[in-house]
Amino acid sequence: MSKITRATAGLLGSAGVLASSLVFAPTANAASGGGCWQYSEGFGSSYVDWKSCISAPMAGVGRPDAYVTLRAGHPACKIMLQTLETGGSRIVSQKIYDCPAGAVTNKHFTSPDFNGKAGKAYGNYTTIFWTSSHTATLANKSPWLKLP
Incomplete structure (x- = not known):
């Protein structure tokens, strides 16, 4: 048997073991919900559009983030991401x-990942604070994310 044939047989054998382990692996509980919701705010003229988002990069972990579009001439502001647990x-x-x-x-902003509790749902609220006028947008929420 040539070196090339042995290497090919070894690769095919490894691929078969990997495929069979994937077929018979136990199913993991997956998070449900999550994603992004998009909002727009008019302040005089329209200054901001943003998406408030949440996802689960691994079991039991939530990841809040937001994408913000600000147009030229926008007033001074702060952006707050705050993730709350239901109940x-x-x-x-x-x-x-x-x-x-x-x-x-679509500037990307993140908040720290968190370890959630099984069966609880989480929403990421993103708020824009206009510092010059001491006003703010509504705290707009992502879809709910339920962790396994």
Whole structure:
């Protein structure tokens, strides 16, 4: 048997073991829900569009984030991501950013990952605080994420 034939047989054998382990592996419980919801805010003229998002990168872990578009001429502001747990509204993750100067399109902001409780649902609320007028957008929520 040539070296090439032995190497090919070894690769095929390894691929077969891997495929059979995937077929017979126990099923994992997956998170449900999550994703993004998009919002727009008019403040004089329209300054901001944003998506409030949440996902589960691995079992039992939630990842809040947001995508913000600010148009040129927007007032000074801060962006807050705050993730709450259902049934008591416990804050599980929070981060506040200064808004970038000038226009940005779909700038990505994150809040720390959190370890959730099985059966609980979590929502990421993203708020834009207009610091010059001391006003804010509504705290707009992502879809609910339920961790396994």
